[in-house]
Amino acid sequence: MSARTRGGEARYSALVRTAAGLGIAGVFLFGGTADPAAAEEVEPTSATVEESAAPATAAAQPGADAAADESAEAAALWDPLTVVTTVEGSYTAVYGWDGIAKRAYIEGVGEVGAPVDEITVTSDSPVQVDYQVESLEGDREVSDPVVAGTISVTNPNDSAMTATVEDTLTIAAECSIEADDADAGAEGVQVSFEPGTTEVAYSCDPDVEEVDPVCQLDDDSINSPGPCGWNDEGEERGTHHEVTLSWPRADYPQDPSDAADPSSAPEGAAGASTEIAWQVEEHDKHVRIIDDVQGPLASFSWTGLDVASHEAVYTLTHAAPPGECRVFVNTATLETEAGRVLDTDGVTIGVCNDAEPASSSAPTSAAPAEPSARPTSQPEESSSTGAAGGRLPETGAGSGWAAAAGVLLIASGAVLLLRRSRSSEH
Numbered sequence: 414m415s416a417r418t419r420g421g422e423a424r425y426s427a428l429v430r431t432a433a434g435l436g437i438a439g440v441f442l443f444g445g446t447a448d449p450a451a452a453e454e455v456e457p458t459s460a461t462v463e464e465s466a467a468p469a470t471a472a473a474q475p476g477a478d479a480a481a482d483e484s485a486e487a488a489a490l491w492d493p494l495t496v497v498t499t500v501e502g503s504y505t506a507v508y509g510w511d512g513i514a515k516r517a518y519i520e521g522v523g524e525v526g527a528p529v530d531e532i533t534v535t536s537d538s539p540v541q542v543d544y545q546v547e548s549l550e551g552d553r554e555v556s557d558p559v560v561a562g563t564i565s566v567t568n569p570n571d572s573a574m575t576a577t578v579e580d581t582l583t584i585a586a587e588c589s590i591e592a593d594d595a596d597a598g599a600e601g602v603q604v605s606f607e608p609g610t611t612e613v614a615y616s617c618d619p620d621v622e623e624v625d626p627v628c629q630l631d632d633d634s635i636n637s638p639g640p641c642g643w644n645d646e647g648e649e650r651g652t653h654h655e656v657t658l659s660w661p662r663a664d665y666p667q668d669p670s671d672a673a674d675p676s677s678a679p680e681g682a683a684g685a686s687t688e689i690a691w692q693v694e695e696h697d698k699h700v701r702i703i704d705d706v707q708g709p710l711a712s713f714s715w716t717g718l719d720v721a722s723h724e725a726v727y728t729l730t731h732a733a734p735p736g737e738c739r740v741f742v743n744t745a746t747l748e749t750e751a752g753r754v755l756d757t758d759g760v761t762i763g764v765c766n767d768a769e770p771a772s773s774s775a776p777t778s779a780a781p782a783e784p785s786a787r788p789t790s791q792p793e794e795s796s797s798t799g800a801a802g803g804r805l806p807e808t809g810a811g812s813g814w815a816a817a818a819g820v821l822l823i824a825s826g827a828v829l830l831l832r833r834s835r836s837s838e839h
Contacts, residue, residue, distance in 0.1 A: 489672060491665040492569040494576055494606065494683050499565075500654040502689040504558040504624050508698040508715040509551025512756035513747040518543040519762075533763030539732035540764050546702050546710060546745045548756075550721040558624040560586065560617040560689060564656050568606040574665055576681075577601040578613065580656040582689075585620035601659075617654070624652075624691075652691070657684040700755065703746045710745070731762060736770035738763060 516528035519542055523529045534540050560582060568574050579601040580588050591614040595603035604613065659682050662668075663675035671678035701712040702725050711725035733739040744759035 489666065490669070491574065491662075491667055493667060493681050494574060494658050494660070495567045495569075496656060496658050496683050496685045497565050498562055498580075498654055498656050498685045498687045500560060500562040500687045500689050501692070502558070502560045502619075502624075502652070503692040503694070504621075505556045505694045505696070506698070507554045507556075507696045509553065510697070510700060510715075510747060510755055511549040511551045513546055513548040513702065513745060513758050515743070515745045515758040515760050516545045516547075517743070517760040517762055518545070529762075531761050533738070533765060535765045535767050537735070537766050537768040539730045540762075541728060541730050542741075542762055543726065543728050544704075544743060544760065545724060545726050546704070546758075547722055547724040548700070548702065548713075548747055550715055550718070550723075553715070553717065555621050555624050558619045558621055560588075560619055560654065562615060562654060562687075564590070564613045564615055565610055566604075566606050566613065566658065567610045568608050571608055573605050573607045574660060575603055575605045576658045576660040578604050578656065578658055580615055580617075580654065582617050582619060583651075583653045583655065584623040586617045588615060588617040590615045615656075652689045653686045654689060655684070655686045658682065697749050697753075697755070699750050700747055701750070703748060705744045705746075731764045733764045733766040734770070735766050735768035738765040 517530060518527075519529055519532075519534060519540060522532065522534060528545075564578065564580065566576070566578075575595055577599065578590055578592070580590060582588065590602045590604075592602055592604045595605055604611075659680050662671045662678040662681045665681060666672040666675070666678060667681060698715045699712065700714075702710040704710050704727070706729060707727055710727065711723065713723040715721075729741075729743065731739065731741045741762045741764065742759055743762070744757055746757045747755045749755065
């Protein structure tokens with residue numbers, strides 16, 4: 414018999430003896446007759462008692478502890494921070510010009526294709542002069558660059574999170590964040606973000622040499638390195654403000670593995686990048702050329718090309734009267750839209766006409782006229798009274814006047830002689 418069976422029989426015998434005792438006690442208590450012999454006749458019988466399992470309500474239900482653990486872990490996990498930025502950038506730009514050059518070209522005068530200046534042309538017909546005015550671009554000077562904006566961080570959790578905030582520009586610059594640093598000894602700025610959205614102001618001082626660089630407009634710029642053109646990924650380059658957030662996931666676990674092994678938990682991170690749309694206060698970018706004869710010739714703008722020249726061409730016709738010279742001074746002015754003069758240049762062209770001047774009156778005799786002298790740039794003044802010093806030509810009319818004058822002279826002498834003879838008689 415097994416130990417388990419023997420134990421069951423022992424417990425059964427004890428129950429029988431207990432029941433018998435309770436029966437005898439009942440007889441005395443309730444007036445019954447007790448028969449000890451009857452009690453002795455009862456023989457114990459053997460029985461096997463199996464132990465029953467504990468009630469189902471008392472046993473642990475499968476998966477209950479695991480669910481409770483998962484619920485506790487989920488309650489302890491953190492959602493990551495998110496960040497967006499705003500940015501404004503501005504600077505002042507003054508555009509330079511290397512002045513203007515004015516040239517004149519006269520067909521058949523001087524070397525072919527070479528300009529002429531301060532020249533006198535002899536021609537008995539009008540002279541056609543081609544003028545060219547050219548201006549070259551100078552350097553662009555940038556000053557007072559400023560970049561500023563806000564960093565908006567959203568914390569979706571029920572408790573504050575501390576993160577490292579770092580921001581920069583894609584050009585050389587020094588940036589600062591206007592927030593209390595929870596750990597001045599750590600890299601970046603340590604900012605505690607309460608639940609909800611927190612805005613932090615920032616500002617940057619860009620390198621003036623790198624602010625909004627001017628892109629070259631030639632074909633080679635498309636794949637050129639640097640701020641202009643496109644990078645290796647085919648993205649168009651520009652100036653961006655970039656911000657990054659980082660926090661230890663060992664302190665703010667985002668995954669059960671972070672809590673299970675904090676020493677191996679990675680850094681949590683979030684970031685944002687926003688391109689700067691520069692606001693530029695421009696000076697002298699747009700200019701025009703004004704000619705003292707033609708008036709406005711051309712208007713153009715600074716482009717920033719490596720070799721950038723702007724020009725205007727036009728033609729004038731100059732002529733001098735026969736026997737005279739004329740001087741033509743033609744001046745061009747480069748000025749800003751506001752009318753501020755940047756530079757001037759001029760060309761002087763002299764034209765002399767060697768044709769014989771037309772006579773003011775037709776001669777009355779066949780007497781030849783004296784040849785006229787060649788005109789100069791300051792021709793002598795001609796006058797019918799001979800104010801310029803030339804003597805009048807002797808014509809038929811002139812000789813008659815001379816004879817009359819002689820007759821009058823002889824008559825005057827005769828009168829004088831007659832008066833003297835009468836005086837001597839008295």
